[in-house]
Amino acid sequence: MKKEINVKPGFSQPTERIKKLKAAILDTTPRIEVERARLITESYKKTEALPTVLRHAKGFEKILSELPVVIRDNELIVGTATIDSRSAQIFPEFGPQGLKDEFDTVSTRSADPFAISEEVKTELKDIFKYWEGKTTSEYASSLMDEDTRKAYDAGVFTVGNYHQGGVGHLAVNYEKILQKGIRGVISEIIAAIKNADQTDPSWIEKEQFYRAALITLKAVVNFANRYAQKAKELAEYSNDAKRKAELLKISEICSHVPEYPARNFYEALQSFWFIQLVIQIEASGHSISPGRFDQYMIPFYENDDTLTQEEAQELLDCLFVKFNDLNKLRDIVTATAFAGYQLWQNVNCGGQTKDGKDATNAISYMEIESMAHVMMAMPSLSIRVWNGTPNAFLLKACELSRLGGGQPAFYNDEEIITAKVNRGETLEDARNYAIVGCVEPASQGKENSWCDAALFNLPKVLEIAMNNGRLNGKDFGPKTGEFKDFKSFDEFLKAYVEQMKFCVSLLVRADNAVDYAHRKYGQLAFVSTLVDDCISKGETIDHGGAHYNFTGPQGIGSANIGNALMVVKKLVFDSKTLSMKQLKEAMDHNFGRSESAVPAAKADKDEAYDAIAQAVKKVLGEDESLDLDNLKLNHDDTTKSLDDNSNVYAKIHEQVMNVDKYGNDLNEVDELTRIGSRVYCEELENYKTPRGGIFNAGLYPVSGNVLFGSYIGATPDGRYDKETIADGVSPTRGTDTNGPTAAANSVAKLDHFIASNGTLYNMKFSPSAVAGDGGLRRFAALIRGFFDKKGGHVQFNVIDRQTLLDAQAHPEQHKDLIVRVAGYSAQFIALDKSVQDDIIARTEFDNF
Amino acid sequence: MGNIDYDKKACVFNIQRYSIHDGPGIRTIVFIKGCPLRCKWCFNPESQDPRPTKDFGSMMSVADVYKQIKKDEVIYRRSGGGITFSGGEALTQPDFVEELIKVCNANGWTTAVETEGYISERTITRIIPKLDYVLLDIKAIPEDVHRRGTGVSNHRILKNALLINQLAKNVVVRVPVIPTFNYSKKQINYICEFSKYLNNVNTLHLLPYMTVGRKKYKKLGRKYEMGDIAPLSEDDLLPLKEIVEEHGFNCVLGG
Numbered sequence A: 001m002k003k004e005i006n007v008k009p010g011f012s013q014p015t016e017r018i019k020k021l022k023a024a025i026l027d028t029t030p031r032i033e034v035e036r037a038r039l040i041t042e043s044y045k046k047t048e049a050l051p052t053v054l055r056h057a058k059g060f061e062k063i064l065s066e067l068p069v070v071i072r073d074n075e076l077i078v079g080t081a082t083i084d085s086r087s088a089q090i091f092p093e094f095g096p097q098g099l100k101d102e103f104d105t106v107s108t109r110s111a112d113p114f115a116i117s118e119e120v121k122t123e124l125k126d127i128f129k130y131w132e133g134k135t136t137s138e139y140a141s142s143l144m145d146e147d148t149r150k151a152y153d154a155g156v157f158t159v160g161n162y163h164q165g166g167v168g169h170l171a172v173n174y175e176k177i178l179q180k181g182i183r184g185v186i187s188e189i190i191a192a193i194k195n196a197d198q199t200d201p202s203w204i205e206k207e208q209f210y211r212a213a214l215i216t217l218k219a220v221v222n223f224a225n226r227y228a229q230k231a232k233e234l235a236e237y238s239n240d241a242k243r244k245a246e247l248l249k250i251s252e253i254c255s256h257v258p259e260y261p262a263r264n265f266y267e268a269l270q271s272f273w274f275i276q277l278v279i280q281i282e283a284s285g286h287s288i289s290p291g292r293f294d295q296y297m298i299p300f301y302e303n304d305d306t307l308t309q310e311e312a313q314e315l316l317d318c319l320f321v322k323f324n325d326l327n328k329l330r331d332i333v334t335a336t337a338f339a340g341y342q343l344w345q346n347v348n349c350g351g352q353t354k355d356g357k358d359a360t361n362a363i364s365y366m367e368i369e370s371m372a373h374v375m376m377a378m379p380s381l382s383i384r385v386w387n388g389t390p391n392a393f394l395l396k397a398c399e400l401s402r403l404g405g406g407q408p409a410f411y412n413d414e415e416i417i418t419a420k421v422n423r424g425e426t427l428e429d430a431r432n433y434a435i436v437g438c439v440e441p442a443s444q445g446k447e448n449s450w451c452d453a454a455l456f457n458l459p460k461v462l463e464i465a466m467n468n469g470r471l472n473g474k475d476f477g478p479k480t481g482e483f484k485d486f487k488s489f490d491e492f493l494k495a496y497v498e499q500m501k502f503c504v505s506l507l508v509r510a511d512n513a514v515d516y517a518h519r520k521y522g523q524l525a526f527v528s529t530l531v532d533d534c535i536s537k538g539e540t541i542d543h544g545g546a547h548y549n550f551t552g553p554q555g556i557g558s559a560n561i562g563n564a565l566m567v568v569k570k571l572v573f574d575s576k577t578l579s580m581k582q583l584k585e586a587m588d589h590n591f592g593r594s595e596s597a598v599p600a601a602k603a604d605k606d607e608a609y610d611a612i613a614q615a616v617k618k619v620l621g622e623d624e625s626l627d628l629d630n631l632k633l634n635h636d637d638t639t640k641s642l643d644d645n646s647n648v649y650a651k652i653h654e655q656v657m658n659v660d661k662y663g664n665d666l667n668e669v670d671e672l673t674r675i676g677s678r679v680y681c682e683e684l685e686n687y688k689t690p691r692g693g694i695f696n697a698g699l700y701p702v703s704g705n706v707l708f709g710s711y712i713g714a715t716p717d718g719r720y721d722k723e724t725i726a727d728g729v730s731p732t733r734g735t736d737t738n739g740p741t742a743a744a745n746s747v748a749k750l751d752h753f754i755a756s757n758g759t760l761y762n763m764k765f766s767p768s769a770v771a772g773d774g775g776l777r778r779f780a781a782l783i784r785g786f787f788d789k790k791g792g793h794v795q796f797n798v799i800d801r802q803t804l805l806d807a808q809a810h811p812e813q814h815k816d817l818i819v820r821v822a823g824y825s826a827q828f829i830a831l832d833k834s835v836q837d838d839i840i841a842r843t844e845f846d847n848f
Numbered sequence B: 001m002g003n004i005d006y007d008k009k010a011c012v013f014n015i016q017r018y019s020i021h022d023g024p025g026i027r028t029i030v031f032i033k034g035c036p037l038r039c040k041w042c043f044n045p046e047s048q049d050p051r052p053t054k055d056f057g058s059m060m061s062v063a064d065v066y067k068q069i070k071k072d073e074v075i076y077r078r079s080g081g082g083i084t085f086s087g088g089e090a091l092t093q094p095d096f097v098e099e100l101i102k103v104c105n106a107n108g109w110t111t112a113v114e115t116e117g118y119i120s121e122r123t124i125t126r127i128i129p130k131l132d133y134v135l136l137d138i139k140a141i142p143e144d145v146h147r148r149g150t151g152v153s154n155h156r157i158l159k160n161a162l163l164i165n166q167l168a169k170n171v172v173v174r175v176p177v178i179p180t181f182n183y184s185k186k187q188i189n190y191i192c193e194f195s196k197y198l199n200n201v202n203t204l205h206l207l208p209y210m211t212v213g214r215k216k217y218k219k220l221g222r223k224y225e226m227g228d229i230a231p232l233s234e235d236d237l238l239p240l241k242e243i244v245e246e247h248g249f250n251c252v253l254g255g
């Protein structure tokens, strides 16, 4: 029976159950739990003679048979990795070993703190001892050469994601489990074994994989059965007749799925959740993304006559809350960069079917409704948009966006599908892309795109190019000439390209080292059974079993590159108002802002200092009377007094800031931004991954732009020392002052097709600018318009009152904030204080 | 359509993109200098003088403007938006506006004008029928009140309103609501009564008084006659909205 889609304005209220489930999670202090680490370690101690793939499978089996089984109050969808909700299990086999030194401070750190008991601390430290020298993380480090390490340490890039944890970023074939059950997958493996040529020399390894896969699949069935048993027990003790009935139903469902095909919507949801959960118990990789949930769920919903629409919605809400039951411990640096207990479980809706028809269905709308009901950190919602997307659906998604949670994000099918086909995917597979993690498109169930393989610091490369190949003062890259000696803009651009080639080659070496470490020690059998063609090829995803393989590192700071190139071109070579030397000097002196350190200049001086120190040492012999540290201090003091020229440098800064900036729909600077970021993408295309694919660049930041900024001195775009760099393909904060359409046009001028691992564009709005039906329509028009121009991704921040207050206090950071004044819209900070107050007061009346 | 004179010039003081309150869809407003009125509350007093000054306004050709407004073409298409002419009083430069209307038509963009109605009948008959939307300011009905607030009589404006009503494809009446001037039920009632004679009008916009212009007067060496009067919020206009609706019009606050 086909269910009607009734589009209504606004959102309904979540049920009491959902409110309680939500509160229960938010009220829990996340805790570190030890069971998983203990179980896998016990298992590994007993399996030292076995190949990795079997060792990990046996560890997984042990975990799933002994991990505490917990059903929380009010839950309808069950299954958890931890006794307390939102808590974290530990994955010692991946590392990093350094985590063990953080257990003492993890409960008091400001970013993503976790409570930890003394017993757990002691036990974990003990467990980590066993893993010393055995983690994928340490093995990967041992595979990196010196230059690669240098670049990594200096923040030219970080490959921390897979270096510090398990492989993630997958949208697996959930449909297979829903439709055929785990039994179906087992049959698939048995058939593959039967058909295999056992004389083939690779058979030995294949057989090991198959054996491991069967162990893990049975373990998952056993895990679900433990839940069935637990629910039954709880039902026996329950005095509440209603809850008793619910628990009995849960018990019945868990004894059926995921072992057998799901028979209705409720079973499909529970089956899905078991798979989603155990993938995240198998390994610590994040961004395990449900992907095209509306596509594989719809048959179970449409053919289900046992549920009302409201009941179905509540079940879906339960699942959406449940996504927040999971958590992971990250080291302090990573936690600070990506604060928010975020696992990037990305749910998609809409777009096109494999055969190119509109894919929007009833579940697509229900997903949006659930997001509005739940409003928690997870899941992320991705809306796929193409020319055939119904406007009603797009408007509904805009309505969610207007609630202000920063969700959903919008993706352009017309761009992404083309880009994927260009990477060698079939049209069908490209159309079946799912957004994984932040913004990365991967063909669902077929692709191991290793997205987020690295964050790459584009402006750092520019800095190296400005310093004749020196990295923080030390010789490093090719000698491409001193900044002050460049005779033309093209020479400078060429130097940047040369350094880019060099740095990208190091990035590739780092990523391949990590990749190889996972191939050797991190083989994941269970998740591999859900990615085509692992079963037919008899290989895990880590071995290259996926149908499509990529490595997707993303570049950050496109806007800084474009703006910097523009300044050099305009001020030095076109108008000749500045010499290269003057510009370099101003940057070395942080444009007259002396309070913060100046690494580039300091590094040069360090060399000088070293030379002086050596000479002095020679004269004085090894006499201790010379305090070298003191000498250094004095030396630094002299530099400070030199900064009395700061006025001159501040003047130069003013000139620099007056040069056209990316984000204002100005062709010349936009073109330079395109060139600057494209170089990176093109260079990466030349390299292969150990799994048999190619490197596939993205241009998005997660939130690494703040961290990366701290590694770079002042840059020609007027960015101060250590200041944050631009996020994704967005303009530098505060420099896009011509309104949203101008900024969007600039962003669309970049080559999104070649950045096929995803681009990210953030836009901000005041609630009043998108208020009312007209506001929604304009919102939708803006998305459609940006996508017509072939932008890839856009997401919106609808600005609340608090931000407006902040904009008043710190206008320099909010130059791009456009608000509705009365008969027209204006830049917020340009308004008179009284008018600002007026607007702030007004937003309070915008009742969403 | 005939030829377009891309060299025709006028003094333009701003081109505002992503404008969303002055006609359908997402629009770009071309602000043209010059206004025969002298409203005490005018928040763009620099725009009254038709000539460019040192830091305000510059002579632009139709080609120059075209280059700018073209940038949001895709957005006009997707949102049903287009170009709005405003000022000052845009229709003090009918030749320039007419050429730009031709440009818009050639590109398929909708056109709108914000006018205070104090223009010649010739201009109205020539320009108004060519526009898709007209936003017509009516500030007050009693002549003395009008003269006191704007420096001119409203006879011509009200007469022109009747003509515009006949000639325009779509017309909306806009009322800046100003304390000490027309911020009263009585004054709004008059405007509604008059608007009933405009049979094509079914929507009134009420725009709350703002103090955005205050500082500019000082710069121009002029006195800001509104003094310290506080700005109005949309909430302040709710009672007036009721009146407008009682007269059978749609009422949009802050239009």
Ligand code: SF4
Pocket: B035, B036, B037, B038, B039, B041, B042, B043, B044, B045, B047, B048, B087, B088, B089, B116, B150
């Ligand atoms: S009509 Fe408008 S532009 Fe002219 S003086 Fe009055 S408020 Fe200013």
